[in-house]
Amino acid sequence: MSSVPIAAEQEPGTTVTLLDPDGGSGLVRRTVLPGGLRVVTEHIAGGRSAAFGISATTGSRDEDAAHAGSAHFLEHLLFKGTRTRSALEISALLDGVGADHNAYTTKEHTCYYAKVLDRDLPLAIDVVGDMVANSVLDAGEVETERGVILEEIAMYEDEPADLVDDVFAAHFFGDTPLGRPILGTIDTIKALPRERIAEQYRDAYVPSELIVTAAGSLDHDRVVEQVREMFAERLAAAGDARPARPRIGGGPVATAGGQVVQSRDTEQAHIILGSEGIMRTDPRWHALRLLSAALGGGMSSRLFQEVREKRGLAYAVHAYHTGYADTGAFQIYAGCLPEKADEVIGVCREELAKVAASGITDEELRRAKGQIQGSLVLGSEGTNARMGRLLGHELNHPRHSSIDEDLARFDAVTGGQVAEVAAELLSRPQALAVIGPYDEGRTF
Amino acid sequence: MSSVPIAAEQEPGTTVTLLDPDGGSGLVRRTVLPGGLRVVTEHIAGGRSAAFGISATTGSRDEDAAHAGSAHFLEHLLFKGTRTRSALEISALLDGVGADHNAYTTKEHTCYYAKVLDRDLPLAIDVVGDMVANSVLDAGEVETERGVILEEIAMYEDEPADLVDDVFAAHFFGDTPLGRPILGTIDTIKALPRERIAEQYRDAYVPSELIVTAAGSLDHDRVVEQVREMFAERLAAAGDARPARPRIGGGPVATAGGQVVQSRDTEQAHIILGSEGIMRTDPRWHALRLLSAALGGGMSSRLFQEVREKRGLAYAVHAYHTGYADTGAFQIYAGCLPEKADEVIGVCREELAKVAASGITDEELRRAKGQIQGSLVLGSEGTNARMGRLLGHELNHPRHSSIDEDLARFDAVTGGQVAEVAAELLSRPQALAVIGPYDEGRTF
Numbered sequence: 001m002s003s004v005p006i007a008a009e010q011e012p013g014t015t016v017t018l019l020d021p022d023g024g025s026g027l028v029r030r031t032v033l034p035g036g037l038r039v040v041t042e043h044i045a046g047g048r049s050a051a052f053g054i055s056a057t058t059g060s061r062d063e064d065a066a067h068a069g070s071a072h073f074l075e076h077l078l079f080k081g082t083r084t085r086s087a088l089e090i091s092a093l094l095d096g097v098g099a100d101h102n103a104y105t106t107k108e109h110t111c112y113y114a115k116v117l118d119r120d121l122p123l124a125i126d127v128v129g130d131m132v133a134n135s136v137l138d139a140g141e142v143e144t145e146r147g148v149i150l151e152e153i154a155m156y157e158d159e160p161a162d163l164v165d166d167v168f169a170a171h172f173f174g175d176t177p178l179g180r181p182i183l184g185t186i187d188t189i190k191a192l193p194r195e196r197i198a199e200q201y202r203d204a205y206v207p208s209e210l211i212v213t214a215a216g217s218l219d220h221d222r223v224v225e226q227v228r229e230m231f232a233e234r235l236a237a238a239g240d241a242r243p244a245r246p247r248i249g250g251g252p253v254a255t256a257g258g259q260v261v262q263s264r265d266t267e268q269a270h271i272i273l274g275s276e277g278i279m280r281t282d283p284r285w286h287a288l289r290l291l292s293a294a295l296g297g298g299m300s301s302r303l304f305q306e307v308r309e310k311r312g313l314a315y316a317v318h319a320y321h322t323g324y325a326d327t328g329a330f331q332i333y334a335g336c337l338p339e340k341a342d343e344v345i346g347v348c349r350e351e352l353a354k355v356a357a358s359g360i361t362d363e364e365l366r367r368a369k370g371q372i373q374g375s376l377v378l379g380s381e382g383t384n385a386r387m388g389r390l391l392g393h394e395l396n397h398p399r400h401s402s403i404d405e406d407l408a409r410f411d412a413v414t415g416g417q418v419a420e421v422a423a424e425l426l427s428r429p430q431a432l433a434v435i436g437p438y439d440e441g442r443t444f
Numbered sequence: 445m446s447s448v449p450i451a452a453e454q455e456p457g458t459t460v461t462l463l464d465p466d467g468g469s470g471l472v473r474r475t476v477l478p479g480g481l482r483v484v485t486e487h488i489a490g491g492r493s494a495a496f497g498i499s500a501t502t503g504s505r506d507e508d509a510a511h512a513g514s515a516h517f518l519e520h521l522l523f524k525g526t527r528t529r530s531a532l533e534i535s536a537l538l539d540g541v542g543a544d545h546n547a548y549t550t551k552e553h554t555c556y557y558a559k560v561l562d563r564d565l566p567l568a569i570d571v572v573g574d575m576v577a578n579s580v581l582d583a584g585e586v587e588t589e590r591g592v593i594l595e596e597i598a599m600y601e602d603e604p605a606d607l608v609d610d611v612f613a614a615h616f617f618g619d620t621p622l623g624r625p626i627l628g629t630i631d632t633i634k635a636l637p638r639e640r641i642a643e644q645y646r647d648a649y650v651p652s653e654l655i656v657t658a659a660g661s662l663d664h665d666r667v668v669e670q671v672r673e674m675f676a677e678r679l680a681a682a683g684d685a686r687p688a689r690p691r692i693g694g695g696p697v698a699t700a701g702g703q704v705v706q707s708r709d710t711e712q713a714h715i716i717l718g719s720e721g722i723m724r725t726d727p728r729w730h731a732l733r734l735l736s737a738a739l740g741g742g743m744s745s746r747l748f749q750e751v752r753e754k755r756g757l758a759y760a761v762h763a764y765h766t767g768y769a770d771t772g773a774f775q776i777y778a779g780c781l782p783e784k785a786d787e788v789i790g791v792c793r794e795e796l797a798k799v800a801a802s803g804i805t806d807e808e809l810r811r812a813k814g815q816i817q818g819s820l821v822l823g824s825e826g827t828n829a830r831m832g833r834l835l836g837h838e839l840n841h842p843r844h845s846s847i848d849e850d851l852a853r854f855d856a857v858t859g860g861q862v863a864e865v866a867a868e869l870l871s872r873p874q875a876l877a878v879i880g881p882y883d884e885g886r887t888f
Contacts, residue, residue: 046490047825048821048825049821049822049825079743080753087743087749087753088744088749088753090743091742091743091744091748092744092811094743094744095741095742095743095744095745095811095814095815096744096810096811096814096815097814097815097818098814098815098816098817098818098819098820098821098822099818100819100822115822116818116822117818117821117822120818143756144753144754144755144756145756146756147755147756147757148752148756148758148759149759150781151712151756151757151758151759151779151780151781152759154711154712154779154781155605155711155712155759155760155779157711157712158603158604158605158710158711158712158714158779159602159603159605160602161599161602161603265709266602267598267599267601267602268595268598268599268601268602270602297539298535298539299523299531299534299535299538299539299545300532300535300536300538300539300540301539304535305531305532308592309524309531309532309588310588311588311591312587312588312589312590312591312592312595313591313595314592314595315592315593315595315596315599316599335595335598335599335602336595337594337595337598366540367536367539367540370539370540370541370542371539371540371541371542372542373542374541374542374543374560374561374564375542375544376542377492377493377542377561378493378542378544378559378560378561381491381492381493381825381826382825382826
């Protein structure tokens with residue numbers, strides 16, 4: 001396996017087999033087209049669906065402060081018309097075959113996708129490909145869509161359980177790209193000129209920075225052929241460009257401790273307690289996933305048991321780790337009545353300290369492994385999930401792994417490794433973000 | 445097919461084939477056990493997962509006003525321990541195999557489920573069966589869980605886009621079981637005595653009112669055998685009881701027009717505009733689904749085009765129909781900045797009037813059919829979705845239909861039928877519910 005190159009090192013015009021676990025089903029192949037566009041597919045036998053996506057390797061962390069929200073704004077605009085299709089024609093074609101289609105922007109990438117019946121895959125490639133290759137970014141549509149994005153920001157403001165994630169990030173990562181909201185702010189969205197977005201489309205959506213992924217009942221060569229035709233003009237213009245390298249590592253990322261309170265007249269206090277985690281490709285990743293499951297990943301987890309089952313203090317409480325190319329954040333979310341927030345935060349801190357001091361029990365480790373391995377297999381039944389795996393590997397990893405390899409990696413983690421990662425990560429300085437009916441100077 | 449009885453008319457101790465579309469995969473069988481418990485399974489070839497559920501035929505509409513929320517409270521308590529297992533043991537067993545497990549309460553039924561790897565199906569049946577058959581409803585746990593449910597109510601209050609559904613229902617159906625929230629209110633939850641919940645558990649969770657469903661890579665006879673053993677005591681006590689009949693029809697249901705405004709300091713106005721729909725088994729159901737898709741079911745729908753794409757007035761706008769045994773509600777949801785609410789509501793009313801007057805175009809009908817048929821097939825790939833289909837049929841329909849039959853029914857709908865249902869339903873009096881920063885007397 002180690003002989004398989006990353007896309008950037010694969011000879012343009014060639015196709016390589018990345019995985020072939022099962023003699024056909026699960027076969028993952030990658031073609032790098034001259035001009036730097038890669039097409040990665042997984043053939044899955046037996047189903048009737050296929051998921052197709054085109055992703056750009058840029059997200060909100062690639063923006064400067066003045067243009068916060070431009071990657072996401074661009075994502076919206078790609079639905080608004082191409083050289084040959086109106087917005088209505090784009091959506092009518094996909095809706096008309098019952099496609100599950102949409103797009104999303106993260107801090108590190110942007111993805112346009114459609115899941116369809118396998119017979120409709122050529123249509124999905126045609127429409128999604130057209131959106132990405134031939135957008136016109138009509139000036140009138142930019143102004144209409146500006147209104148839609150301001151609505152989206154307002155909608156998000158009305159969801160404090162989600163919003164607290166942004167409040168935490170803004171405090172934890174400060175005024176840096178990782179600390180800024182993906183949607184941008186009302187001010188940056190109001191000010192963002194069409195020219196800036198068009199520039200981003202021109203510079204960031206070049207073949208070398210685009211990744212085509214597809215999974216399901218499909219034929220790799222046919223997908224490649226159709227993509228090659230759709231992007232012919234752009235590929236020709238790109239000359240001998242090579243695919244972008246995975247986003248792995250980077251300079252040190254500073255994080256802040258302390259507390260931030262956003263005062264709002266909510267019914268619950270929405271709380272995030274977090275500390276610095278690890279980058280996605282850190283070898284401790286699997287141990288940390290197991291730790292996070294044992295601490296707050298299910299109804300049998302310590303936090304669920306201590307906060308909800310024993311004390312009845314919250315409906316929602318869970319722990320999770322968010323990984324980036326160069327850093328990460330280990331977070332606990334809890335929502336509770338405002339008068340119970342001190343107690344909830346106290347219990348969470350206590351459980352963090354216990355795990356940092358003593359790790360988890362053998363029984364918890366066994367259970368966490370079963371939980372993650374079971375969900376991994378169950379979650380891999382859908383073609384969209386499989387397409388997402390392909391994308392994740394291309395974006396952020398030096399090589400692809402099969403589901404069986406991932407299962408084995410979790411199996412291999414020892415209690416000692418979990419204890420070690422707990423001791424190191426959970427004793428780092430904690431930051432706290434709270435949205436609730438408090439004075440902004442209140443401390444917890 | 446018409447010779448297949450409903451469960452209530454099937455001879456206890458027998459097994460019937462309900463569907464056999466594909467010579468094996470898709471085989472749906474039902475066994476009615478003596479004592480009135482039914483077990484319905486669908487065998488799906490090729491996958492590695494199985495979904496299992498036990499459902500009670502009662503929901504919040506079976507409660508009186510003083511005990512609003514008791515069905516949902518009971519649902520929570522079934523996780524809190526059985527004669528032989530603690531809450532932690534229950535969740536640890538399911539978490540330990542990566543089960544996607546939970547429960548939910550609707551207005552008309554309550555379901556406990558687990559989706560697992562097929563090899564873990566016996567464990568899922570054992571644990572979920574134990575929860576439903578052998579709950580202890582410990583008095584201390586009732587008090588702890590009361591706190592959790594009060595937290596759940598507070599959490600829901602912080603999600604105005606969802607909450608407006610309850611505000612609408614309370615106005616539209618008034619002070620009736622359909623008008624009351626599933627969670628109950630702070631007052632009813634604080635007052636609900638353990639004895640009332642225990643009584644509900646005793647009376648509503650009898651074998652004749654329980655439905656066992658399972659779908660995936662499974663063996664019907666083995667599922668039946670395991671369920672029979674787990675419920676042996678209850679089945680013996682139930683004597684010659686027969687399964688409950690599907691919930692279909694009922695007396696007339698009154699609905700209100702007019703407006704209700706809930707004043708809140710939100711960033712968006714959250715709006716529902718709705719009118720009386722049809723019951724689930726109404727022959728116009730398929731025409732109404734197509735109408736609803738064309739009006740507000742996707743990015744190419746009229747409302748999305750008029751409100752969002754052309755005018756940029758909202759991020760979220762969609763139409764949907766909620767069906768009950770005896771009535772329904774056809775609703776439009778939109779979220780927009782408060783100063784735009786009048787315009788958004790005006791556009792929605794205008795589109796409703798246009799469709800009521802002229803129906804939809806042939807192109808819209810064709811697209812709506814493709815959309816619903818495509819999603820139906822795509823959505824049926826998961827074993828949990830297939831289990832949900834089985835349950836829906838047993839709860840609310842005189843017979844089971846295959847996915848191919850459903851596809852054909854949508855195919856058969858004519859433009860004339862859609863126009864007819866639009867003319868009749870969309871000219872009914874409209875009710876409006878708004879959550880936003882307004883005086884409660886404001887009109888729209």
